[in-house]
Amino acid sequence: MSTGLPLVTTADRRNRLGRRHRLAPSARAATLGEVADAVVALHATDAATVYLSARARLAEGYGPPAIERALYEDMSVVRLLSMRNTLFAVSAEFAPYVDSSTARAIAAKERRTFLKHLAEDGQGLGADWLAAAETAALDALDARGPLTGSQLSAAVPVLQQKITIGRGKKYEAETGVATRVIRLLAADGRIRRDRPRGSWTSSQFRWRHTQPWPAVPAAEARAEIARRWLRAYGPATEADLKWWTGWTLTDVRKALAAVGPEQVRLDDGGAALVCPGDTGPEPATEPWAALLPGLDPSAMGWADRSFHLDPAHRPALFDYAGNIGPTVWWNGEIVGGWAQRQxxxxxxxxxxAPGRDAEEAIGTEAARLGAWVGDARITPRFRTPLERELVS
Structure with missing residues (x-):
């Protein structure tokens, strides 16, 4: 590697994270859409994560009701099954790119798998039956929606059908079709998640009939995602982008080639990529502390997170499947974890040991979080050793 490459230090990377991810107080966003775009996509597998990730990046006074309006009334941010076959929340302006680059392929694979299960079940169910079931579900949503999955199943008798998966095998199991049909409709963009039953921490979503996203050429869509991702997460590597997107290596390389990134040198002597022209040093922000939820994008944006996470902390902060739990940050580095007791x-x-100033700032941020959450109770979907210990 040439030593003539521009150097981006660990301090630069942490400064970028504080400013570009909207975590420093002076960089906080005015809307949920700005937050989602700043980190490209918000993890949405756990309903509370979207709210808590947004809270840490939004200006004062932007509470859960305002986030709900953005998600379910303005629909300026929407949830999509996309990168790594995971649920993300993205801005409505960006959604067609995510859909075309990633969600379309996931939807096609999900449909092939379900049709295979229908054929193997032996009841004569197939593509025509599935099309009729989907039409009946959409008709019910038009007439009575929004509806939860259980309400939709009760309203559409065909969704109460059961099939056997793996007939004659050790893993043979009888299962209902409603969840699978709803998942296919959502993956195709024909239904979207609406306001859940219960509070903002609930994942029992209602469903609404909507139109699919406008088509964007897949290569163009992947290039746009790669460009935005490099702007938010660079310096980063080809391996980081492949991990984050779940794309094939061929698609990753084509997307990066379309962006034309520049190479920079890191403190450890390795090389990484940044957007064209994005090689300069990043000015420091004011000192900042953050309490981020499990699966927050700032913790999940890279395969290699060593610039902001000491490997010695991983056993306490990650579950067995590699999901990170709630984290405490100081100036772009993960320095601990947090939880909410009953x-x-x-x-x-x-x-x-980040020092007394850090501890005072973290305590202030914890109090701010507690006031924002109010009476809501948060239990992460993916429990980690430290989070369990803190609430025991």
Missing amino acids: DGEIVWRLLA
Whole structure:
């Protein structure tokens, strides 16, 4: 590697994270759409994550009701099954690119798999039956929606059908079709998640009939995602982008070639990629502390997170499947974890020694989080050793 490459230091990378991910107080966003675009996509597998990730990046006064309006009334941010076959929330302007680059292929694969299961079940169900079931579900949503999955199943008798998966095999199991049909409709963009039953922490979503996203050429869509991702997460590597998107290596390389990234040198002597012209040093922000939820994009944006996470902290902060739990940050580095107890108290523990100023700022941020959450109770979908310990 040439030593003549521009150097982007670990400090630069942490400064970028604080400013570009809207975590420093002076960089906080005015809308949920700005937050989603700043990090490209918000993890949405856990309903509370979208709200808590947004809270850490939004200006004061932007509470859960405003986020709900953005998601379910303005629909300026929408949920899509996309990168790594995972649910993300993205801005409506960006959604067609995510859909065309990633969600279309996932939807096609899901449909092939389900049709295979229908054929193997032996009841004579197939593509015609599935098309009729989907039409009946959409008709019910038009007449009575929005509806939860259980309400939709009750309203559409064909969705109460059961099939056997793996007939004659060790893993043979009888299952209903409603969840699979709803998942296919959502993957195709013909239905979208609406306001859930219960509070903002609930994942029991209602469903609404909508029109699919406008088509964008897949190669163009992947290039746009790669460009935005490099702007938010660069310096980063080809391997980081492949991990984050779940694309094939061929698609990753074609998308990067379309962007034309520049190469930079890192502190450890390795090389990484940035957007064209994005090689300069990043000015420091004011000191900042953040309490981010499990699966927050700032913790999940790279395959290699060593610039902001000491590998020694991984056993406490990750579950067995590699999902990161709630984290405490100081100036672009993960220094601990946090949890909410049943009485509502926000508790946290440092895994590093960032100093007295950091501890005071983290305590202030924990109090701000507790006031924002109010009476809501948050239990992460993916429990980690430290989070469990803090609430025990």
